[in-house]
Amino acid sequence: xxxxxxxxxxxxxxxxxxxxxxxxxxxxxxxxxxxxxxxxxxxxxxxxxxxxxxxxxxxxxxxxxxxxxxxxxxxxxxxxxxxxxxxxxxxxxxxxxxxxxxxxxxxxxxxxxxxxxxxxxxxxxxxxxxxxxxxxxxxxxxxxxxxxxxxxxxxxxxxxxxxxxxxxxxxxxxxxxxxxxxxxxxxxxxxxxxxxxxxxxxxxxxxxxxxxxxxxxxxxxxxxxxxxxxxxxxxxxxxxxxxxxxxxxxxxxxxxxxxxxxxxxxxxxxxxxxxxxxxxxxxxxxxxxxxxxxxxxxxxxxxxxxxxxxxx
Amino acid sequence: xxxxxxxxxxxxxxxxxxxxxxxxxxxxxxxxxxxxxxxxxxxxxxxxxxxxxxxxxxxxxxxxxxxxxxxxxxxxxxxxxxxxxxxxxxxxxxxxxxxxxxxxxxxxxxxxxxxxxxxxxxxxxxxxxxxxxxxxxxxxxxxxxxxxxxxxxxxxxxxxxxxxxxxxxxxxxxxxxxxxxxxxxxxxxxxxxxxxxxxxxxxxxxxxxxxxxxxxxxxxxxxxxxxxxxxxxxxxxxxxxxxxxxxxxxxxxxxxxxxxxxxxxxxxxxxxxxxxxxxxxxxxxxxxxxxxxxxxxxxxxxxxxxxxxxxx
Numbered sequence: 290x291x292x293x294x295x296x297x298x299x300x301x302x303x304x305x306x307x308x309x310x311x312x313x314x315x316x317x318x319x320x321x322x323x324x325x326x327x328x329x330x331x332x333x334x335x336x337x338x339x340x341x342x343x344x345x346x347x348x349x350x351x352x353x354x355x356x357x358x359x360x361x362x363x364x365x366x367x368x369x370x371x372x373x374x375x376x377x378x379x380x381x382x383x384x385x386x387x388x389x390x391x392x393x394x395x396x397x398x399x400x401x402x403x404x405x406x407x408x409x410x411x412x413x414x415x416x417x418x419x420x421x422x423x424x425x426x427x428x429x430x431x432x433x434x435x436x437x438x439x440x441x442x443x444x445x446x447x448x449x450x451x452x453x454x455x456x457x458x459x460x461x462x463x464x465x466x467x468x469x470x471x472x473x474x475x476x477x478x479x480x481x482x483x484x485x486x487x488x489x490x491x492x493x494x495x496x497x498x499x500x501x502x503x504x505x506x507x508x509x510x511x512x513x514x515x516x517x518x519x520x521x522x523x524x525x526x527x528x529x530x531x532x533x534x535x536x537x538x539x540x541x542x543x544x545x546x547x548x549x550x551x552x553x554x555x556x557x558x559x560x561x562x563x564x565x566x567x568x569x570x571x572x573x574x575x576x577x578x579x580x581x582x583x584x585x586x587x588x589x590x591x592x593x594x595x596x597x598x599x600x601x
Numbered sequence: 602x603x604x605x606x607x608x609x610x611x612x613x614x615x616x617x618x619x620x621x622x623x624x625x626x627x628x629x630x631x632x633x634x635x636x637x638x639x640x641x642x643x644x645x646x647x648x649x650x651x652x653x654x655x656x657x658x659x660x661x662x663x664x665x666x667x668x669x670x671x672x673x674x675x676x677x678x679x680x681x682x683x684x685x686x687x688x689x690x691x692x693x694x695x696x697x698x699x700x701x702x703x704x705x706x707x708x709x710x711x712x713x714x715x716x717x718x719x720x721x722x723x724x725x726x727x728x729x730x731x732x733x734x735x736x737x738x739x740x741x742x743x744x745x746x747x748x749x750x751x752x753x754x755x756x757x758x759x760x761x762x763x764x765x766x767x768x769x770x771x772x773x774x775x776x777x778x779x780x781x782x783x784x785x786x787x788x789x790x791x792x793x794x795x796x797x798x799x800x801x802x803x804x805x806x807x808x809x810x811x812x813x814x815x816x817x818x819x820x821x822x823x824x825x826x827x828x829x830x831x832x833x834x835x836x837x838x839x840x841x842x843x844x845x846x847x848x849x850x851x852x853x854x855x856x857x858x859x860x861x862x863x864x865x866x867x868x869x870x871x872x873x874x875x876x877x878x879x880x881x882x883x884x885x886x887x888x889x890x891x892x893x894x895x896x897x898x899x900x901x902x903x904x905x906x907x908x909x910x911x912x913x
Contacts, residue, residue, distance in 0.1 A: 384902055385902055386898055386901070387786075387891070387898050391788070451903060476675070477697050479764075484905065501675075501676065501679060582697075584901070585901045586698055588901045589697060589698070590696055590763055592763040592801050593801065
């Protein structure tokens with residue numbers, strides 16, 4: 290079967306690191322064009338300054354992957370749907386929950402496939418953990434998501450600006466795994482957000498979750514952006530049968546009672562494009578806003594505390 | 602036709618001021634019981650300490666109105682749905698957006714009628730404004746929602762605690778009118794939240810909205826909780842045809858080009874119970890979370906500023 294032509298919109302770090310090389314090797318897709326306000330491209334495909342120019346010049350391209358910063362995504366997705374395209378969308382989806390819900394409704398109205406990706410969900414270790422929790426239940430779960438903002442966002446001032454999410458930008462990855470593996474609905478019960486006195490987004494967040502479960506599992510998460518010893522991206526779980534699970538390295542490794550059980554090299558973006566191919570075949574959208582809503586709820590419900598100023 | 606038996610759960614200020622007297626006069630409903638942890642009742646109807654006791658003792662009561670503080674509502678609504686009841690819910694619905702969405706899904710699953718009320722929407726002036734805006738479009742809109750927290754929440758510490766919403770508790774009423782009358786979707790573009798240095802919820806909020814409309818209408822809102830001169834609950838609108846509309850006194854009065862056009866005494870809760878009767882007849886839920894989402898988005902996206910301490 291012929292590969293499907295796709296254009297990538299927004300040629301920043303995530304497009305260059307993941308989308309473009311993954312599409313190059315994909316059995317399902319073929320890169321047809323790039324859209325970049327800065328004129329960045331890939332190999333010899335045509336480069337357009339705006340999506341509108343792409344849609345006019347190459348109407349045969351029916352698919353787009355939107356990898357711009359979140360601020361413009363809502364307008365770009367609506368424009369793509371108006372042009373009759375199916376759309377794959379990087380995370381986090383949009384700066385606000387209202388925009389996300391609007392895209393869900395607009396995609397349905399237009400009858401096109403919309404796929405909100407959450408890359409951390411696409412690991413065999415995550416799938417295995419989900420199966421075990423479905424079978425054994427959850428007694429307690431603790432998320433620790435700690436990394437260095439200096440290493441991962443060197444000098445990127447926007448992460449500290451209103452709407453930049455702060456440490457919830459990586460933290461939403463943990464939320465995307467959490468909401469995938471839990472066998473029952475979870476809600477923010479309380480949260481504490483620590484803001485550097487000179488910044489507008491939090492550097493440290495603690496969240497306590499609740500559920501409707503009678504046995505009242507203990508569920509919590511801590512995100513921190515000043516961890517200089519290396520990444521700690523861990524979810525530790527005790528099941529109701531006493532099994533100890535640990536998802537490590539961002540969901541790529543699973544240990545069960547201390548024994549490494551699944552450890553695959555990350556191929557999250559390969560899996561994302563496989564999933565997109567399946568959704569297109571079925572003509573079905575996949576728009577799960579639950580990770581974004583949990584982050585929004587932490588901001589809505591959280592206690593704020595000012596802490597030491599942050600300087601690069 | 603016989604009146605439908607309804608129980609009111611949570612006998613606080615809003616139940617006593619509105620729900621109970623309105624039900625007493627309703628042609629559609631008949632008060633069958635009260636549920637109050639403090640043992641408060643109304644006339645001679647039975648009083649139960651918990652919803653579970655009501656459901657056990659009076660299975661013939663198929664309807665409940667939940668008027669508790671928001672913190673327990675999610676659990677109470679789920680319990681009511683589990684007991685096979687149709688549910689009317691006071692505003693604001695739940696402390697988090699995730700809980701609200703869960704209730705929407707759970708109500709659908711259980712096949713019961715769920716009605717999220719937004720009392721400020723039920724005014725003839727609001728309906729008339731909506732019709733005019735549908736016809737003439739919106740060039741600009743400004744919301745001013747100013748009142749005294751000392752007058753409206755005297756000594757109520759919870760309004761300042763995390764999850765208490767602060768000035769967004771009255772502000773969400775404005776959002777419920779705004780989202781009803783606008784002829785196109787609106788989104789939070791930016792926000793500024795001012796927190797008293799000794800409190801956890803904002804005392805003053807400014808929001809700038811955006812839309813996808815090409816003519817870029819100017820849309821903004823200001824909420825303030827230190828207005829001691831009396832209530833200012835106003836939405837001023839200029840249509841694209843140049844008509845000046847003003848919704849005043851919380852949506853009960855409409856002036857058009859300076860002339861008072863609609864001015865009905867508020868009968869918001871009468872209208873809410875009429876609407877509930879209609880929804881029950883059709884077996885249809887009405888769960889619009891858009892006012893809550895706009896408030897959540899303002900917290901998620903907003904710049905924070907510490908201002909003078911608040912003391913009663």
